[in-house]
Amino acid sequence: MAGAAAGDEQQTQAEVDFFESSPLADMDWAEGDWEQMLVYLVESGLVTYQEVAALVLGHLNPSQVGTSIASKKTFQAHYPPRKTMQAVLAWHINQEGVCVDCGTRLELQADHVETREEYGDAADRLENMTLRCRRCNVIRRPSHANGGKTFLTTESALMWILLVKRPGTYLEYERLCRNYGLTMANIRFKEAWAMAHWLQRVGLYTIDDSSTF
Ligand SMILES: [Zn+2]
Incomplete structure (x- = not known):
């Protein structure tokens, strides 16, 4: 309800109601809540099922998993020429x-069992490689202290917060993002906030007059 504009109460209420029965945090969402999210995205006209399916199919394809390994000199060194x-x-x-x-099948990448950070080029052997999704690959890195707290990647969390929490001002959005644990620079929030402006233009979002951005 936070940030509901007085002049547009009805529409804002309808927007909020869509996720009213869902838990407040995405980590507590069940499959039914995510199904509702998909229905919301399609019914509101943000995306089509065709687009969703095409994206998922693309991320199911383990594209360049092999070639990303085979193109590295450190792997090629273990095999006769052109046999890698x-x-x-x-x-x-x-x-x-x-x-x-x-356990996901989406966005699989080749990743090391024993890390390159620890073992250097010696880690680049096929027996030391496994499949790990992009998200799990990223959150393994020490630089991502908050990674893995939820299932969402940062870019999807930015949209989840916007569409589910529906902050009425940019500052409220920034606060929600920080509370969520997102640690990136503010410019990333500002870029994501553009979606609020785009949706408002087609009647799918309400930004308070008090919003500074
Ligand atoms: Zn994973």
Whole structure:
């Protein structure tokens, strides 16, 4: 309800009601809540099921997992000339096809079991490679202190906060993002806040007059 504009009460109420029965934090959302999110995205005309399906299919494709390995000199060093890709493809097919950490089939990348940070080039051997999704890959890095607290990546969290919490001002949005644990520079919030302006133009969002941005 935070930030509901007085002049546009009805529409704002309808927007909020869509997620009223869902838990306040996305980590507590069940499949039914996410299903509702999908229905909301499509019914409000933000996206089509065709677009959603096309995106998901694209992220199911383990694209460049093998070639990203085979193109590295440190891996090529273990094989006769031009035989690396063959070995990599055999390794690739032998994998389970799911993220070793969270089990998703989406956005899989080749990742090290023993890290390069610890083992350097010696870590670049096929026996030391596994499949890990992009999210789990990122949150493994020490630089991402808040990574992995929720299932959402930072870019999706920015939209989840905007569409579910519906802050009425930019400052409220920034505060919600910080409370959520997002640690990136404010400029990333400002870029994401553009969505509020775009949606307001087509009647799908209400920004308070008091918003500074
Ligand atoms: Zn994962």
